[in-house]
Amino acid sequence: MTGTLRRALGALAATTLMLTGAITAAAPASVAAQAIPTMTGIRTGQNPGFDRVVLDLTAGPAPAVRYDLVDELIADGSGEIVWLTGEYFIAVAATPAAAHDDAGNPTYPGPQKFRTRNLHNVMAVAVTGDYEGTLSIGLGVRSRTPVTVFTLTSPNRVVIDVRH
Template sequence: MTRFSRRALGALAATVLMLTGGVVAAAPASTAHVAVPVLTNIRTGLHTGFDRVVLDWSGAAAPRVRVTHVGDLYADGSGELVWLTGEFFVQVVASPAYAHRADGSVSYANPQKFRTRALRNVMAVAVVSDFEGYVTVGLGTRYRSWVRTSALTSPARLVVDVGH
């Protein structure tokens, strides 16, 4: 019979638990998902002097948002280039946020990428990625312009205005 040290047995047990998925997470994903806003709809509209893109969210408050002009749009996680109609691109990153339900199904059932018809600057909108609590939405624009954001409640939504 072969003898193993306690240290070797502990390492072997840890390896077996890791390989079999025996480690229990601190909190199930479904409970962590409850308080985080979930994307439910995207709407667009033409206004005097600007185009408006509205991101509707479940919950009491919209997530924080960071807006950046970028050269290209890339999906989080995979790093794949996301093709979108437009000469310039605006990246809207919301966090903490999801674009899926607790069961993994997509919460925003409309097309993940669509062209706008009646707007002057924003040509297309896409849900670029939904990864680790970050939802990235890309806007393809005709030209680079100012961008203004605001968060509204009752219902929760993020408003992104892009100048003409």
């Protein structure tokens, strides 16, 4: 996919999100009052057979999660390439989730990008987006292996397991 096409698709997605946001604004107050979970931390750990990345979230509805194996990581909103250490990349998105509070203050005090020297396959992690109720994370990995992404509750967490 060319950079021009990727940027055009990003602009289309941003427009769609803005239109969806306008529709959502008209939703009943009970839906709007439901708190979006915010990220407070990112933890990593090596386990037998897989590396684990955990996004710690505050209370609220458990987000839906998805992931894609991608050629490069793209920053939400800007469409810019996110440069990250890795041979291959995994893009993970959680919705609804954010890394800021209602006043726009960051709820995650850690770095936006960091290396994970203690892991076998995951080389680096980056926050690639915090836009319109979607929190996006990118992983740089050494090799393409199976990935499992799921949520846990009490407390809310997004778990990303990457096989060795």
